[in-house]
Amino acid sequence: xxxxxxxxxxxxxxxxxxxxxxxxxxxxxxxxxxxxxxxxxxxxxxxxxxxxxxxxxxxxxxxxxxxxxxxxxxxxxxxxxxxxxxxxxxxxxxxxxxxxxxxxxxxxxxxxxxxxxxxxxxxxxxxxxxxxxxxxxxxxxxxxxxx
DNA sequence: GCCAACGTTGGC
DNA sequence: GCCAACGTTGGC
Numbered sequence: 533x534x535x536x537x538x539x540x541x542x543x544x545x546x547x548x549x550x551x552x553x554x555x556x557x558x559x560x561x562x563x564x565x566x567x568x569x570x571x572x573x574x575x576x577x578x579x580x581x582x583x584x585x586x587x588x589x590x591x592x593x594x595x596x597x598x599x600x601x602x603x604x605x606x607x608x609x610x611x612x613x614x615x616x617x618x619x620x621x622x623x624x625x626x627x628x629x630x631x632x633x634x635x636x637x638x639x640x641x642x643x644x645x646x647x648x649x650x651x652x653x654x655x656x657x658x659x660x661x662x663x664x665x666x667x668x669x670x671x672x673x674x675x676x677x678x679x
Numbered sequence: 680g681c682c683a684a685c686g687t688t689g690g691c
Numbered sequence: 692g693c694c695a696a697c698g699t700t701g702g703c
Contacts, residue, residue: 536701557699558686581701639702657684659700 533591533627534580534661542577542588542632550628554600555610557622561662565597565623568664575627576665576673579636586638587673595626633677647672 533553535541545551556562573593579585600622602608603615615621643654647669652658665673 534701560686585702656702657700659685661700 533575534578536581537579538582541579542629545577545589545591545627545629546632548629550594550626552600552624552626554602554624556600556624556661557610557612558659558661560660562621562623564662564664565625569593569596569625571596574630574670576670580661584636584638586636586640586642587633587677588636589632589677590630590674591627592630593625594628597623597625600624633674635677635679637673637676641676642673645672 540551556565571593575591575593576587577589577591578587599620600610602610603612603620603622604617605611606613610622612621639653642648642651647666648654651665651669652660652663
């Protein structure tokens with residue numbers, strides 16, 4: 533799950549303990565939240581659009597998809613005037629901090645790992661802010677981040 | 680700050 | 692339903 537650290541970083545999550553993952557305005561990701569996220573699932577935190585791009589820690593899903601309230605807030609930058617309370621468009625999940633890696637697993641490093649050659653993460657022009665990982669991929673990143 | 684790639688919007 | 696224009700993402 534990607535976030536720009538200037539907006540929300542792993543340190544912010546560590547401080548808060550938990551966070552509702554709002555602001556997703558992409559239907560593919562919305563559907564993933566709705567259909568594929570379960571309580572107890574693990575996720576990796578990825579810092580995008582910054583000086584040290586890569587995976588920085590682990591988190592855990594503690595609540596399944598619910599309505600993202602920022603879509604109704606006209607002052608919020610994620611406000612969606614076309615969404616209605618009777619049929620909300622956008623969802624978010626709640627995650628809990630698990631750990632911050634000793635070392636950021638950089639995007640460059642991930643590109644070198646064969647396990648990731650088919651991952652959308654390393655594909656040019658990829659714009660998904662949330663994507664699926666196999667258990668092997670997940671474990672590999674955790675191993676690299678911990679050592 | 681640049682810009683390629685992509686998703687979305689809206690006129691037709 | 693097509694597609695040009697536009698806005699956003701995100702690596703560089």
